[in-house]
Every structure is written in C-alpha cells, then in structure tokens.
Amino acid sequence: MSINSALLAGVSGLAANSAALSAISQNIANVNTIGYKRTQGEFQTMVNAQSFGTGYSAGGVMAATRNFISQAGQLQRTNSSTDLGISGSGFFVVTERSEGLEPTDTRLFTRAGAFRVDQMGYLKNTAGLYLQGWPVDSEGNLNTDPSDLNRLRSINVGTVGGTAEATTRVQLNANLRSSQAVSAEALAAAAIPPGANAYDPATNSMAMWDAETGTGVRPDFELTIPVSDSKGGQRTLAVSFLKSDVPNQWYAEIRAIPEDDVVTGAGLTNGQLRSGIIAFTQDGRLDVPAMQALGADALFDDPQNASLTFGASNGGAPGAGEFRWADGLGIDNQTVSFDLNASAGGLTQYDSASVVQATLTNGTAFGNLTEIQIDDEGYVTAIFDNGVVRRIAQVALATFPSPDSLTAVNGNAYRVTQGSGTFNLKAPGSGGAGFIGASQLEASTVDLSTEFTGLITTQRAYSASSKIITTADEMLEELLRIKR
Missing domain, CATH: 2.60.98.20 (Flagellar hook protein FlgE)
Structure with missing residues (x-):
C-alpha cells in the first residue's frame, strides 16, 4: 500500500537524520581533541522493487557515516619537546602495552601525538597508548622493515643514563x-x-x-x-x-x-x-x-x-x-x-x-642527560651536558592505500580493516610519509561553522520527515472514516 510505504519512508528519514545528528554531535564534542578527524553522515536512497499497475512504493533513505581520516589538521606550536605532529601522510604506531609485546598484541594507529614520558620512561599519549619506533643499536644502526611490526619497540627515554x-x-x-x-x-x-x-x-x-x-x-x-x-x-x-x-x-x-x-x-x-x-x-x-x-x-x-x-x-x-x-x-x-x-x-x-x-x-x-629532542626525520636524540649527542630510536610512520577506510577505536586511534589495505612502515620524510613536527600538535579538523550549519539542515530535514508521518497518518484516518 502506497500510504504505508510513505509512512515507512518517513520513519527511515527520521532514522537517517538522527544518525547525521549523531555524527555532527561527535564532531562538535571533539572540536578540541588533538588529531581528531571529523565524520559526516551521508545519505543514499533505498528503492523498492516496483510492480507495474500496483502503484508506487517508497523505499526511503539510509545514512552511512564517512570518515575524513586522510584530511590533515593544522599543526599548532606547543612548549613540550615530546609533542609530535605529522606534516603530511602517515600515522604513529602505538600499542596498549609498553613491554612484553607479542606478535598477537594489538597495534593501533593515531595522529594524536601529545606524548609524555611516563614513570617508566616510555613515551605515552593522553589516551595511554605507547609510541613505537625502531631502536638504535650500540653501533648506531637501525634494523628497519617496512612490513614487520615486531621490529618496533616502545620508545623509552628513561633508560638513557650518563x-x-x-x-x-x-x-x-x-x-x-x-x-x-x-x-x-x-x-x-x-x-x-x-x-x-x-x-x-x-x-x-x-x-x-x-x-x-x-x-x-x-x-x-x-x-x-x-x-x-x-x-x-x-x-x-x-x-x-x-x-x-x-x-x-x-x-x-x-x-x-x-x-x-x-x-x-x-x-x-x-x-x-x-x-x-x-x-x-x-x-x-x-x-x-x-x-x-x-x-x-x-x-x-x-x-x-x-x-x-x-x-x-x-x-x-x-x-x-x-x-x-x-x-x-x-x-x-x-x-x-x-x-x-x-x-x-x-x-x-x-x-x-x-x-x-x-x-x-x-x-x-x-x-648527564639534559634534554630529549626529536627531529623532522623522527630521530629521538639524547643530549648530555658534556656535549655528547646520541640517537636512541627513530619514530616509525605507517601509511595505508586507503586511510579513510580505517576503523576508529577509543583513544582517537584506528585499526586496520580490509578496506584500508596493508600498512607500510616508513621513516618520516621518506616514501611518501610526512615529516615529524616536534613541539607541535595536530588540531582537530572540525569546523564549527560547518557543523552548526549541518545542525540546522539536519533539524529541518528531521522535521520534514516527521511531517511525512503525520500526513500519512491523517490520510489513513480519512480512509478509516470511509466505512462510517
């Protein structure tokens, strides 16, 4: 029945605009979240199969969320040498544990580079995720591999003595x-x-x-x-x-x-x-x-x-x-x-x-150790008061064929999916990976003017969908009165 399908189409419009409102709310709530990537509700039509001579059956609308993960935010200057931003493509590789990592342990990827030195000397961001990199051996060499996460180690600056x-x-x-x-x-x-x-x-x-x-x-x-x-x-x-x-x-x-x-x-x-x-x-x-x-x-x-x-x-x-x-x-x-x-x-x-x-x-x-510096190529360097400068590790960046297809998880981080493709580990500034910006943090990509405009249009669309339901309800009521 056409009136029934119109009623269901209105319901789908309410659901779709509710989902769009949720995406806008998420963006506004994270306007000051370091490295946050905005999301957006995008609509697509649903069409029912039509039979000739039986009238038209409305399908309605469905909302899908699109993540703008590859969109870069502005880098903002800070006072901490362990705050890191990425100028260009790539993600920091992070883990939930600092030590004793197994091949089965989860590796996540993030642009949130507000790292601090924890009580054990590891670099950990505000979400509690530990920064990974290639350690420098006793001869000053790096053992890198673009596809082997197991060669990465949690970067520790607390073990550097005199x-x-x-x-x-x-x-x-x-x-x-x-x-x-x-x-x-x-x-x-x-x-x-x-x-x-x-x-x-x-x-x-x-x-x-x-x-x-x-x-x-x-x-x-x-x-x-x-x-x-x-x-x-x-x-x-x-x-x-x-x-x-x-x-x-x-x-x-x-x-x-x-x-x-x-x-x-x-x-x-x-x-x-x-x-x-x-x-x-x-x-x-x-x-x-x-x-x-x-x-x-x-x-x-x-x-x-x-x-x-x-x-x-x-x-x-x-x-x-x-x-x-x-x-x-x-x-x-x-x-x-x-x-x-x-x-x-x-x-x-x-x-x-x-x-x-x-x-x-x-x-x-x-x-004695006086300062830790990180350069644009990701080298973590210890500086001593006797003038000695010694490299500790190099920050690794992961790139993906389709970063927008990564799955978001708690802590402003992402997980690999089939759609994102396989990661490639690269040194900052090489192979298409961006450079590291020390004492800088990437700002959220949320634009409040865009989000507030979206709030207005979404509210109006929601109201219009509710009108479909009330109109269809009135038409059904008229139909029921025919019998009287």
Missing part, C-alpha cells in the same frame, strides 16, 4: 720559534761522540726533567693535551720540544702525566709514549716528506697518519716501544690520532714566540 666518549682525535695548532737558541744538551747530542749531559731520549730525556733537582733536559717548549678515557676520566699527555742543531728540526717527546698512568715497554721511560724528530720546511710548514725519509728516527714516520695506541688496563706486558693504561685505572684500549698538518694551522715553525693557538680534541668527560 655517557662519556673516549678521545680518538687531537688537532694541534701551535708554533715553534724558528730563532730559538740551540741548547747545550742538543749541541752535545750532535757531537761525535756525544758530549757530557747530551740529550738522549733513553738516558737523558725531556721526560726526566726535574726543575728542583736539575736532572734531565729542560724542553724549549711544551704543550699539554687533555684526553678522555673510555670511562670519561681525564688523562693528560704532554708534548715536549727541543731545538736541534740541524736547521728546521726539533727533538720531540710525547709522555703521559703522571707517568704512572701508563705501563711502558722497553725503550720508553718516565711515562714516555713516543720520541723522535719533527722536521719543517723552509717556509715554516711541517715537512712531511722529510719526516717520511727519517723513518724510525721521526716522531711519526708518516705524519699524515700519526697515532698513539694505548692497550687496555688488563692487557699483558707491553712489548718494546708499546704501552698500555695502568692496571689501577681499569679502562679500555684507545687509539688517539694526531692531526699535525691541518690546513687551518697544525704545527708550524715561524720566527715568532712559541705558542699554542689551539688544542682540539673530540673526547668528552662523563655527562
């Missing part, structure tokens, strides 16, 4: 006065046979110099180098220079201060680590070919690859010309490279005062 870095490189910028007078010890060393009190690195060296007793040979110039060991302890190396009677050549010794910081092998005394000749060109620069020609007599036979190798404290007895750290220090082996011929300086011999312009080293003493 750190230190051993010195591996030293750059010396210093000048030796070319007009320095040749000492009596250096002249005696050049005599044949050597004269009394002649300089000798084994029996009468600069390392033996004692101003109070007058023993040893006083250096013409000396500089010290601070060195950090494997535990962040501070060690000191001294480089002593003595002008030779040969033009443009100097005797040089490198030793440890104090001498009991090292254990040395045969040929080294009083904390000596190395001794030999340094040669300069006539224009005052380091003469690399001349030192290479000197071979074993040079301080370093190849100044371009100059280095000292310290054995570990628990190493055996050092061989001739070798050395290691003292037993009581309990530190690891260490190789320190010397840059003596830097383009910006290095060792020079000009006719001006002997002076140290700079001693540059890359080691650091022990330092």
Whole structure:
C-alpha cells in the first residue's frame, strides 16, 4: 500500500537524520581533541522493487557515516619537546602495552601525538597508548622493515643514563720559534761522540726533567693535551720540544702525566709514549716528506697518519716501544690520532714566540642527560651536558592505500580493516610519509561553522520527515472514516 510505504519512508528519514545528528554531535564534542578527524553522515536512497499497475512504493533513505581520516589538521606550536605532529601522510604506531609485546598484541594507529614520558620512561599519549619506533643499536644502526611490526619497540627515554666518549682525535695548532737558541744538551747530542749531559731520549730525556733537582733536559717548549678515557676520566699527555742543531728540526717527546698512568715497554721511560724528530720546511710548514725519509728516527714516520695506541688496563706486558693504561685505572684500549698538518694551522715553525693557538680534541668527560629532542626525520636524540649527542630510536610512520577506510577505536586511534589495505612502515620524510613536527600538535579538523550549519539542515530535514508521518497518518484516518 502506497500510504504505508510513505509512512515507512518517513520513519527511515527520521532514522537517517538522527544518525547525521549523531555524527555532527561527535564532531562538535571533539572540536578540541588533538588529531581528531571529523565524520559526516551521508545519505543514499533505498528503492523498492516496483510492480507495474500496483502503484508506487517508497523505499526511503539510509545514512552511512564517512570518515575524513586522510584530511590533515593544522599543526599548532606547543612548549613540550615530546609533542609530535605529522606534516603530511602517515600515522604513529602505538600499542596498549609498553613491554612484553607479542606478535598477537594489538597495534593501533593515531595522529594524536601529545606524548609524555611516563614513570617508566616510555613515551605515552593522553589516551595511554605507547609510541613505537625502531631502536638504535650500540653501533648506531637501525634494523628497519617496512612490513614487520615486531621490529618496533616502545620508545623509552628513561633508560638513557650518563655517557662519556673516549678521545680518538687531537688537532694541534701551535708554533715553534724558528730563532730559538740551540741548547747545550742538543749541541752535545750532535757531537761525535756525544758530549757530557747530551740529550738522549733513553738516558737523558725531556721526560726526566726535574726543575728542583736539575736532572734531565729542560724542553724549549711544551704543550699539554687533555684526553678522555673510555670511562670519561681525564688523562693528560704532554708534548715536549727541543731545538736541534740541524736547521728546521726539533727533538720531540710525547709522555703521559703522571707517568704512572701508563705501563711502558722497553725503550720508553718516565711515562714516555713516543720520541723522535719533527722536521719543517723552509717556509715554516711541517715537512712531511722529510719526516717520511727519517723513518724510525721521526716522531711519526708518516705524519699524515700519526697515532698513539694505548692497550687496555688488563692487557699483558707491553712489548718494546708499546704501552698500555695502568692496571689501577681499569679502562679500555684507545687509539688517539694526531692531526699535525691541518690546513687551518697544525704545527708550524715561524720566527715568532712559541705558542699554542689551539688544542682540539673530540673526547668528552662523563655527562648527564639534559634534554630529549626529536627531529623532522623522527630521530629521538639524547643530549648530555658534556656535549655528547646520541640517537636512541627513530619514530616509525605507517601509511595505508586507503586511510579513510580505517576503523576508529577509543583513544582517537584506528585499526586496520580490509578496506584500508596493508600498512607500510616508513621513516618520516621518506616514501611518501610526512615529516615529524616536534613541539607541535595536530588540531582537530572540525569546523564549527560547518557543523552548526549541518545542525540546522539536519533539524529541518528531521522535521520534514516527521511531517511525512503525520500526513500519512491523517490520510489513513480519512480512509478509516470511509466505512462510517
């Protein structure tokens, strides 16, 4: 009966507009929810099968909810370095548990990046979901896989303790006065046979110099180098220079201060680590070919690859010309490279005062964690008060072929569906994934003016559908009166 179908069509209109009102209400309620994606009720007609000659039967309308998940919201600046927004495509991978994750545990996806450090040091958002990323191993490498969620771990910044870095490189910028007078010890060393009190690195060296007793040979110039060991302890190396009677050549010794910081092998005394000749060109620069020609007599036979190798404290007895750290220090082996011929300086011999312009080293003493920073490529970096910067992990972003088909769950997160397609894990800024915006949060995509307009039209449509029902009711009442 046509009046009956009109009545049912009106009921379907009421139901459809009620569903649309629910979507609008959800949007308005979440206007300030971080990373919220608006939904919208969309209508589609329902058509009944029509039989010729029997009149028209109204089908009505049905409402379906459409999610605008792929619509990006504006990024807004915050004061927290762990607030994260995504500029572009992708979702944070999050879990409901921080530790002991199994392959069967639920992985969710969200754009809500208001993360905070919890009591265990994990990054957790306001919905209680833990941020996942690829951890950086001890060698600074990442083990990534675009399809394996099991390689992700909950990012923990609370386990990062103090750190230190051993010195591996030293750059010396210093000048030796070319007009320095040749000492009596250096002249005696050049005599044949050597004269009394002649300089000798084994029996009468600069390392033996004692101003109070007058023993040893006083250096013409000396500089010290601070060195950090494997535990962040501070060690000191001294480089002593003595002008030779040969033009443009100097005797040089490198030793440890104090001498009991090292254990040395045969040929080294009083904390000596190395001794030999340094040669300069006539224009005052380091003469690399001349030192290479000197071979074993040079301080370093190849100044371009100059280095000292310290054995570990628990190493055996050092061989001739070798050395290691003292037993009581309990530190690891260490190789320190010397840059003596830097383009910006290095060792020079000009006719001006002997002076140290700079001693540059890359080691650091022990330092404590002061700050956590996250860059636009998702690298989570720990910064220490000794200047050390160390990467902890990289935030992973998941992309989908059809993100609008994801299913929404509590906590402003989403779950994979058949319609969304399989996820792909990507590093931020690569493969179509967006960049990370640190100290930023993505605002809700709700536009209140649009929602209030929708409220008006939905209310009017609901009222119109109710009129269908009242009109059909009146027509049925007229039909019933015919019998009277």
